[in-house]
Amino acid sequence: MVNTTSTMPSSEAMSGSSSSVPTSRPFAVSSHPSKNEPTRTLIEVANLDFAYGEKQALFDINLNLDEKRVTAFIGPSGCGKSTLLRCFNRMNDLVDSAKIKRGHIKINGHNIYHNNVDPIRLRKRVGMVFQKSNPFPKSIYENITYGLRIQGESNKARLNEAVEKSLRGAALWEEVKDRLHESGLGLSGGQQQRLCIARAIAVEPEVILMDEPCSALDPIATAKVEELIHELKRDFTIVIVTHSMQQAARCSDKTAFFYMGRLIEYAPTQTIFMNPSNPQTEAYVSGRFG
Amino acid sequence: MTDTTLNPFAARPTWSRVIEKTAFWIFRGATYVILLCGLWIFGNILVKGSGTIFTTHAPFLNTDFFTKSPETLYVFEYQGKKYELGNTEYRAFLAQETAAAKAGGRPAPHFENVQSIVYSAGGILPCILGTILLVMGSMTIALVLGVSSAVYLSEYARQGPWVSFVRLAILNLAGVPSIVFGLFGYGMFVVFFGWNVSLLAGWFTLAFMVLPVVITASEEALRAVPKGFREGSLALGSTKWQTIRKAVLPYALPGVLTSSILGIARVAGETAPIMFTAAYVMRDKLPWQVQGIKEFFLQGVMALPYHIYVVSSKIPQNEYTERVQYGTALVFLLIVAAIAGISITLRNNLRRRHQW
Numbered sequence: 198m199v200n201t202t203s204t205m206p207s208s209e210a211m212s213g214s215s216s217s218v219p220t221s222r223p224f225a226v227s228s229h230p231s232k233n234e235p236t237r238t239l240i241e242v243a244n245l246d247f248a249y250g251e252k253q254a255l256f257d258i259n260l261n262l263d264e265k266r267v268t269a270f271i272g273p274s275g276c277g278k279s280t281l282l283r284c285f286n287r288m289n290d291l292v293d294s295a296k297i298k299r300g301h302i303k304i305n306g307h308n309i310y311h312n313n314v315d316p317i318r319l320r321k322r323v324g325m326v327f328q329k330s331n332p333f334p335k336s337i338y339e340n341i342t343y344g345l346r347i348q349g350e351s352n353k354a355r356l357n358e359a360v361e362k363s364l365r366g367a368a369l370w371e372e373v374k375d376r377l378h379e380s381g382l383g384l385s386g387g388q389q390q391r392l393c394i395a396r397a398i399a400v401e402p403e404v405i406l407m408d409e410p411c412s413a414l415d416p417i418a419t420a421k422v423e424e425l426i427h428e429l430k431r432d433f434t435i436v437i438v439t440h441s442m443q444q445a446a447r448c449s450d451k452t453a454f455f456y457m458g459r460l461i462e463y464a465p466t467q468t469i470f471m472n473p474s475n476p477q478t479e480a481y482v483s484g485r486f487g
Numbered sequence: 488m489t490d491t492t493l494n495p496f497a498a499r500p501t502w503s504r505v506i507e508k509t510a511f512w513i514f515r516g517a518t519y520v521i522l523l524c525g526l527w528i529f530g531n532i533l534v535k536g537s538g539t540i541f542t543t544h545a546p547f548l549n550t551d552f553f554t555k556s557p558e559t560l561y562v563f564e565y566q567g568k569k570y571e572l573g574n575t576e577y578r579a580f581l582a583q584e585t586a587a588a589k590a591g592g593r594p595a596p597h598f599e600n601v602q603s604i605v606y607s608a609g610g611i612l613p614c615i616l617g618t619i620l621l622v623m624g625s626m627t628i629a630l631v632l633g634v635s636s637a638v639y640l641s642e643y644a645r646q647g648p649w650v651s652f653v654r655l656a657i658l659n660l661a662g663v664p665s666i667v668f669g670l671f672g673y674g675m676f677v678v679f680f681g682w683n684v685s686l687l688a689g690w691f692t693l694a695f696m697v698l699p700v701v702i703t704a705s706e707e708a709l710r711a712v713p714k715g716f717r718e719g720s721l722a723l724g725s726t727k728w729q730t731i732r733k734a735v736l737p738y739a740l741p742g743v744l745t746s747s748i749l750g751i752a753r754v755a756g757e758t759a760p761i762m763f764t765a766a767y768v769m770r771d772k773l774p775w776q777v778q779g780i781k782e783f784f785l786q787g788v789m790a791l792p793y794h795i796y797v798v799s800s801k802i803p804q805n806e807y808t809e810r811v812q813y814g815t816a817l818v819f820l821l822i823v824a825a826i827a828g829i830s831i832t833l834r835n836n837l838r839r840r841h842q843w
Contacts, residue, residue: 291721293646325722331713331715331719343734347723347724347729380842
């Protein structure tokens with residue numbers, strides 16, 4: 198059933214050379230990789246079985262996600278796409294009964310479920326944006342610097358710099374630069390979600406996971422976030438879970454379709470939407486089920 | 488036929504209308520009866536107590552009542568005049584008159600109809616201080632222990648039958664009568680730990696008494712903090728404790744304080760738990776008149792509720808004891824109101840700062 202249309206060389210060959218993790222990443226200098234330019238695998242999922250207690254949620258997932266690309270996960274509710282997303286930063290650890298039964302997930306060639314992995318350090322490299330925007334009831338400034346402060350950064354100048362850089366990165370700077378010290382909850386829904394994105398990129402992660410980031414937003418705010426995703430993939434690897442197929446079509450490079458805990462098809466977005474090889478995928482993207 | 492009888496919606500005297508009216512008046516009546524009782528109690532204390540704590544001449548406040556220790560009241564007649572003097576004044580007066588008589592070569596003065604009424608002169612300063620100390624100490628202990636335990640139960644502990652059992656056990660503590668806590672405190676702290684009748688023993692006894700309330704309310708307050716705050720914080724790479732400290736506790740604190748305000752009133756008002764553990768019937772020394780920190784914690788104190796109990800049931804009653812009973816009761820109510828008022832202000836400030 199699994200149709201992994203990946204043209205990538207096996208990640209085993211890559212992992213050796215990519216073991217060193219860059220400690221600091223400039224946001225704006227790297228040029229945008231063109232669609233045809235080859236890229237390397239950053240996240241590798243192999244034979245993954247995942248269960249909440251007795252109830253198995255993911256079955257034998259095999260998937261390689263490209264670096265600095267946008268990968269969309271689509272599928273009907275309860276198909277396991279959010280579960281898989283939350284495996285990437287081990288947010289599932291918070292659920293007592295959640296457990297990986299088989300297989301592994303590697304980021305940069307390192308197994309993130311290895312015994313000696315500290316999920317705290319992992320989450321600093323793999324940021325997340327949630328479905329419901331969840332800025333802290335603090336000022337905009339405090340929201341952005343939260344991640345840096347808990348890492349022990351207290352240098353005022355560096356914090357200020359990070360705030361401006363992240364807000365510019367999240368296309369929010371012009372709108373809020375005069376009220377950085379007002380509550381983040383005073384912003385509109387779309388601005389709050391972009392504030393959450395800014396908060397995530399402030400700690401300079403490699404990967405940003407987005408769990409239906411636009412499901413609570415109006416079309417204009419959605420368009421802004423999608424535009425932002427386009428900008429962000431210059432510097433970050435983005436995985437986005439979405440219920441909107443238009444959104445997946447608009448902003449992703451590759452799309453994975455999940456159904457009943459299984460990966461049905463994974464291919465370049467265009468292929469998934471124009472020429473899917475699996476009849477279930479075709480039925481779903483054309484709106485005949487799900 | 489008039490227009491109203493034609494109206495199909497015109498009111499008719501049906502049973503349901505009668506029941507509706509009756510129900511309304513029962514509920515309204517019950518509310519007003521409660522209100523009346525409350526007003527009666529407070530009014531009674533206020534009227535009778537004001538006679539003790541206020542005076543008719545400047546500064547209109549019976550300062551002795553707030554600044555002195557209780558004394559024995561002497562009522563007597565001397566040379567055709569009636570005197571009401573506290574112990575100190577009485578002895579001074581006696582000495583003065585005796586000396587005057589000696590100097591004048593007269594026989595020693597003879598006071599007639601001398602009545603001595605214990606605790607009915609002087610003031611209640613040691614009781615006020617004792618109650619404040621008891622409330623502050625026990626609430627500090629209860630909040631530290633209670634909030635820690637609530638954080639553990641709702642944030643760290645793996646939810647399951649064991650945690651449910653622990654929670655149930657804590658809830659059951661709330662149903663234990665306060666006299667039982669008093670006995671427990673006596674057996675545990677006073678006798679077994681050898682703290683004797685002391686502030687420390689009283690603090691822990693009272694703290695254990697309000698712990699169930701504090702824990703239950705703190706858990707509720709923690710649960711009310713949106714899950715998104717925790718997830719958002721954890722996803723940024725913070726540890727569990729960092730998350731709790733920076734993204735959960737500040738927003739749960741107003742709720743915790745709300746519950747502890749009720750706890751304060753209970754701690755301040757309970758007599759049973761302190762009568763074996765912390766309260767003295769009478770103590771001349773003030774709480775800070777001690778040698779060293781150890782003695783401070785191991786001293787017994789007087790307390791307002793216990794003092795009310797003593798002056799209204801342990802001594803013969805007459806018009807002089809009534810004054811101190813109601814005066815103490817009024818001061819007690821005012822102090823509880825003041826402590827609760829301070830906590831409410833603190834809570835509201837916190838709430839305004841950490842709104843979501």
